[in-house]
Amino acid sequence: MADTRLKERSLFDPKIMRPAIWDSFRKLAPQNVIKNPVMFVVEIGSVLTTLILLRDLIAPTAGSQPLWFTFNVSFWLWFTVVFANFAEAVAEGRGKAQAAFLRRMRQETTARRLINGKREEKIPASSLRKGNAVVVEAGEIIPGDGDVIEGIASVDESAITGESAPVIRESGGDRSAVTGGTKVLSDRIVVRITASPGESFLDRMIALVEGAERQKTPNEIALNILLAGLTLVFLFACVTLVPMALYSGVATVSVTVIVALLVCLIPTTIGGLLSAIGIAGIDRLLRKNVLAMSGRAVEAAGDVDTLLLDKTGTITLGNRMATDFIPVDGATAEMLADAAQLASLADETPEGRSIVVLAKEKYGLRGREVTEIGARFIPFSAQTRMSGCDMDGRAIRKGAAEAISAHVQALGGTVSSHIDGVVHGISDTGGTPLVVSEGNKVLGVIHLKDVVKGGIKERFARFRAMGIRTVMITGDNPRTAAAIAREAGVDDFLAEATPEAKMRLIKDEQTKGKLVAMTGDGTNDAPALAQADVGVAMNTGTQAAKEAGNMVDLDSNPTKLLEVVEIGKQMLMTRGVLTTFSIANDVAKYFAIIPAMFMSVYPEIAPLNIMHLASPQSAILSAVIFNALIIMLLIPLALRGVQYRPIGAGPLLARSLVIYGVGGVIAPFIGIKLIDLVLEAVGLV
């Protein structure tokens, strides 16, 4: 394996942790923190309390809080910001480790540029321009992204995809795209460069995983506004508390305490983890080998209402397989199976092999060697539209119904009407009938079927439970399509699909307000990929398809779309639960801080101290420490994401509300009390 970057990396890999710790302090720079309004308020609070600490060190005033208290509050406020930075740094670190690996591959190569299609000149790859043609031979690295315009070659793309098996790239058709940095293993190709240096796929990939190009997604922006608004509300509440406290007879209102209250109330938990959640979402996709071109695409994936799935490769295995032998006109099933197997022994197509295997499994007929039994193999030809073998005077043929009936009638045999019925029956259910004859006698029909992938029906049921409609896209006729659709359990299908029909379907769905996701690989898929809200291009596909989509699946596995949707949903859910948790937390913090603030003027309010915290200072400090630590504790959840369960929105919401809403109210009561006990035990308060 050329590559380990796609392997599951432990959440707290020391290789990521060490630079992340350094980064989380470096990110304290105000120009960085200001991007996050909630954390910016915390940082200003930290500066304020630190200044008060300094003042009290130099010239303590009568109303000053004890030094150890101000020190501890300042310390933990700073660490609230550091922990939030740490979450972001860890999330970015995972991407950075991958980017470093990619960068190593982007080594400076020499390109053999073709001038006027004849003369070659050697230039550095970095001076290649769009439209240049280059020659690449076995053992050389492809100098840039492009399309093969001449020749065919096997290429090792493991650097990009992690897949070690080489792939074939050839001029023309849908397998012409090559990626810079991959290696030609055999033959010679001429490549037309389609991306200037710095804009190549590899460059974009590095920028994306590094987070350099990260832009806030629409929902993230909206959530940020909500959090900033809540922060302002609490700012009012805390600032206006000062005059009201003065009215109530509090001699001097401690700024340290007000700042502590403010920081505890503003939604620091979600504020601190929000960007980490977004980065982690892209990262989770990358670990599934899907490269999202933007966070917006990941968010859209969670919202998808309709999935368009290509039949071949996604829903079915793509090869027709023999599933049944149906004897006719007095032949027995064994006779038919025997003849069918003999006719297919030398047939290396997947269909042929499946016939041999079925005969073996069903009737115990062992595969025989063609040479051993002295048979002469008749290959398929476009003229006869049959294949088969001749041996010991037996002439066995298999082929399409019309071809065989012509062949049999030519030999003086008759074709009974029974066969017609069987043939039509198979066609009607979406299968392909293959008629077998021996001499001038028809033995029966082999039922070839497009086999639906195992477990796919359950997956679609899962999607139905999520409220997502699946539509199968196929070039088959409506009858065949309906049969396969029924078997696979998709909600709908588009038969005899043309690129135009596909495009129309996407637009229709979108007019109804739905978000559409699809996969595609060919150039003719490009417009639809661009039109779809989530377009996943296969890495084996054309450059045009990759440009048009907003995600690229490096494994080129169309089934991946299903995972993409789940990851999108996970990311949105993680945001939701942490927002709910963060706001619910405030209830307990009030009960810790408010009694502590006013105990001096109104000792009667002691019953409000329902947690029985040791002292006013201990209460405030415990709340601040809890507030900081909870960010740290929730980093794994933010990075991993909450688990999505396809149980329908209602039950899912009920579950989340209980865990993160009710739990969010209760947890801090316990946490703050525990911290208070620890503070008391170590004798700090």
Add this chain to the structure above:
Amino acid sequence: MTTIGWIQILLFSIVIFAVTKPIGIYMFRIFEGDRQPLPRLFGPIERLIYRLCGVDPKEQQDWKQYALAMLLFSGITLLVTYAIERLQHVLPLNPAKLGPVPADLAFGTASSFTTNTNWQAYGGESTMSYLTQMAGLAWHNFISVGVGIGVMLVIARGLTYRLQPGAPKTIGNFWVDLNRSVIYLLIPFSVVMVLVLVSQGVLQNFSSYIELTTLEGVKQTLAMGPTASQVAIKQLGTNGGGFFNVNSAHPFEGGTPLANFLEMVAILAIPAAQTYMYGLMARDTKQGWTLFGAMAILFFMGVTTAYYFETKPNPVTQGLAVDQTAGNMEGKEVRYGVANSVTWATATTDASNGSVNSMHDSFNPLAGLVPLVNIQLGEVIFGGVGAGLYGMAIFVLLSVFIAGLMVGRTPEYLGKKIESREVKLAMLYVLIFPLLILYLSAWSSVTPYGLSSLNNAGPHGLSEILYAFSSAAGNNGSAFAGLNANTPWYNIAQGLTMLAGRFLMIIPVLAIAGCMVGKKAVPESLGTFPTNGTLFVVLLVGVIIIVGALTFFPALALGPIVEHFVALAGKVY
């Protein structure tokens, strides 16, 4: 707490529940139906007014045109009322020969009635002439309600309309909504109410005040006037401005138990019915009942808390020769008792009504906390006519936005996505309200002019200031007495607070409607966040309590909450 008390509270709730659907259907037909109800009776009047004003009822406005029309209309009516107040001594219908209303009070009062607050820093019978009461003030009791209904209709249309792609993003016509709300809803309902009230002994005349000698031999002036007509609309339109200074505690305003009961029902009848109308507009009445459910739960939480604490004896007078078996009767009418007083207090502050039949200031601290918190939650528990539902709509959008992500989709309500622009506007709405209340209360609590007219020191004094600004910002109009608000500072600060609490908050609501109306609606699926049903009711109640309580908890802790503990300890200020 007594069985008979609970029966009365329950009966009240059942009647509100019972009128919700029929009035809701009637309102839907007025504002959204193809044909308005009783066309022979009201149709000619409606058309006449359009012709007189040159309004084309078929013309549709977008949110900006609607907002402009609404602001212009409110601004002009504010000025007209101010002028009447200042000139009442030269205008007719002034048998008591009252002089002009002072400038600051006239401004405060004009703002108060234009914003549907009806905060009264004056005693009606001793300050306002009959003409001022009827033409200056009672008039606003109708039209300011019409404005509220208009804003509600706009946000409801914005959320529920499904426009064809490319259709103009219009949301109704302000003049039509205003006209219809007065002609089809407020006037007919008031007429019926007046007749019932008069049958129950509520006063309705134009007589001069009566001088008489009481049994104790004391000379007393009995104020007279067109009371029933004022009372009907002050209750139905969640206005609350009483004809007499003590409002519905006055025997001429709410005479019999039946009159009292009907006046209470009138507070919440239309606001409750709005939820059903909304459900009809959303083509899913469950959506409306969900809002009703959340409001009902919050109502019961309030009334139960208030009832529980109000049946406790007043700790300060405990041990004195005062019979407290009936609960804390200070500031209450004996003929109403505790149950009817707390129900009224809860209803009047759930809605933006503000009329009272007992003195909230005299409630035990935690019972008095209920009306205060009701207002501070934004008066969305049924709420004001119009205002309650549009306030609730903002909370619905916030709830959906906060929790909607938890189902793994970006938030959507009635199929429409809630995006950053709507969140921005909703947060603006949410921000203005506590800013007004907390900022001005804090200011008043440390300035000499803020404190000079305060009669109570200590936590109760703070509660009184908080209550005054909450009532103004929430356009409620009820007061914790004990604070003389007829001072230049309070008249002007309150006047501005009321204007900001009404119009600054209406603009974001209209803008949200403007954003939402043109959005494509995603068809509902199994993955859609459910906004109709028990789960959403629970969520909505949670968000309203947490967001409201979290904002005001520190201030409340220094007011009623502290007062409760201090009073238990027997300390007074």
